[in-house]
Amino acid sequence: MSADFLPGASRPETLAVHSPQPEIQGSRPLGVPLHQGHVFAFETADAMAEAFHSTDTFLYSRMGNPTVRALETAVARLEGGTAALSYASGMGAINGVLLGLLATGGHVVAQRCLYGGTYALLQDLAARWGVEVTYVSGTDADEVRAALRPETRLLYLETIANPTTRVSDLPALIAAAHEAGVPAAVDNTFASPLLCRPIEYGADIVVHSATKYLAGHADVLGGIAVFKDEEPYHRIRHYAVEQGATTDPFAAWLTLRGLQTLPLRIERQCANAAELAARLGGHPAVAAVRHPALAGHPDHEVAARLLPRGGGGVVSFDLAGGREAGRTFVEGVRLASLSASLGDVKTLVMHPASTSHRQLDAAALEAAGIGPGTVRVSVGIEHVEDLWTDLEQALEKAL
Numbered sequence: 001m002s003a004d005f006l007p008g009a010s011r012p013e014t015l016a017v018h019s020p021q022p023e024i025q026g027s028r029p030l031g032v033p034l035h036q037g038h039v040f041a042f043e044t045a046d047a048m049a050e051a052f053h054s055t056d057t058f059l060y061s062r063m064g065n066p067t068v069r070a071l072e073t074a075v076a077r078l079e080g081g082t083a084a085l086s087y088a089s090g091m092g093a094i095n096g097v098l099l100g101l102l103a104t105g106g107h108v109v110a111q112r113c114l115y116g117g118t119y120a121l122l123q124d125l126a127a128r129w130g131v132e133v134t135y136v137s138g139t140d141a142d143e144v145r146a147a148l149r150p151e152t153r154l155l156y157l158e159t160i161a162n163p164t165t166r167v168s169d170l171p172a173l174i175a176a177a178h179e180a181g182v183p184a185a186v187d188n189t190f191a192s193p194l195l196c197r198p199i200e201y202g203a204d205i206v207v208h209s210a211t212k213y214l215a216g217h218a219d220v221l222g223g224i225a226v227f228k229d230e231e232p233y234h235r236i237r238h239y240a241v242e243q244g245a246t247t248d249p250f251a252a253w254l255t256l257r258g259l260q261t262l263p264l265r266i267e268r269q270c271a272n273a274a275e276l277a278a279r280l281g282g283h284p285a286v287a288a289v290r291h292p293a294l295a296g297h298p299d300h301e302v303a304a305r306l307l308p309r310g311g312g313g314v315v316s317f318d319l320a321g322g323r324e325a326g327r328t329f330v331e332g333v334r335l336a337s338l339s340a341s342l343g344d345v346k347t348l349v350m351h352p353a354s355t356s357h358r359q360l361d362a363a364a365l366e367a368a369g370i371g372p373g374t375v376r377v378s379v380g381i382e383h384v385e386d387l388w389t390d391l392e393q394a395l396e397k398a399l
Helices: 012-017 045-051 066-079 090-101 116-129 141-147 170-179 230-243 249-259 262-280 300-306 322-332 362-368 384-398
Strands: 083-087 107-111 132-136 152-158 184-187 205-209 223-227 286-290 314-319 348-350 374-378
Touching: 012 066, 012 262, 066 083, 066 223, 066 249, 083 090, 083 230, 090 116, 090 152, 090 205, 090 223, 090 230, 107 116, 116 132, 132 141, 141 170, 152 170, 170 184, 223 230, 262 286, 262 314, 262 384, 314 322, 322 348, 322 374, 322 384
Parallel strands: 107 132, 107 152, 152 184, 184 205
Antiparallel strands: 083 223, 205 223, 286 314, 314 374, 348 374
């Protein structure tokens, strides 16, 4: 693929629409072709042998595929990275990064409020591999400095925490890690590269569940890791090839199609989420509401610096009636859907304590800021008045 496929274009809104294309003599397709085949043939034995050591020649789809490579190139450009690796799921990407970087005796400093699957993986690494983990708030650089050790191998953060919407002070926290020579990985799923590009704030690796905002239509399972530099890319790529958590080419093709509307979707979802958050705060069934656009959000100032285009499409709130009220609410919506995912064009609701963060015990849930009545709403692109009508009627049931 041509390295200068779009001369002069650097803004995410443009790069999302114009994906890199394979070079075809005399013309070019407007859509990325789907190369579903998993195996490629060669004219000579030497050429095939060389392909085993090359990232440029396609040999076997576990090691690389033209459609998958187009997705990797597209997301790397969106995030401002050097290269990317695509995986079969978001957890595949997170596993690929953590398992590719860590070994027995290593130490990780991680944000306290993390996606439940990430938390469970870190707990497993601690129990089976002897990888120690120190959890920090994600808001205090001195806290990170105090947590760092000579054996620390990684600082792991989320741009917008799942599901509490806390916003990490990426520049300060990453700088503290870099002072000690420790790389930083950031899960940017909730923000997408349209709202924040963590590499611009020093991140070494950025991960996404491509299932969510990047694809955006509830029809793809995928993940991706973007690298600031070549060295960790090649190190983790070697592990990823052996791990085998490979993206299906059709999933990559669907994700590339979804990327083209990402700027429009994100803009609408952010606007809808901010409006709903403001209205939720005034409802008697709601004890607290969290969205970075709200002036009362604990990280509102940080969000204003790092997320100037919007606070994201996720709103979380605590129902005064606790767990039972949460159950009543999520079962009471009619337009929104009770679903485990997020980032879809449709609005989705869930109860984190019993679903996405079920791996956390009561103490860990409390430390992460997730209560028994916490509800997460992934806001879609529907008309905001229709969404409010639906949420309001469900809230009335939860009173």
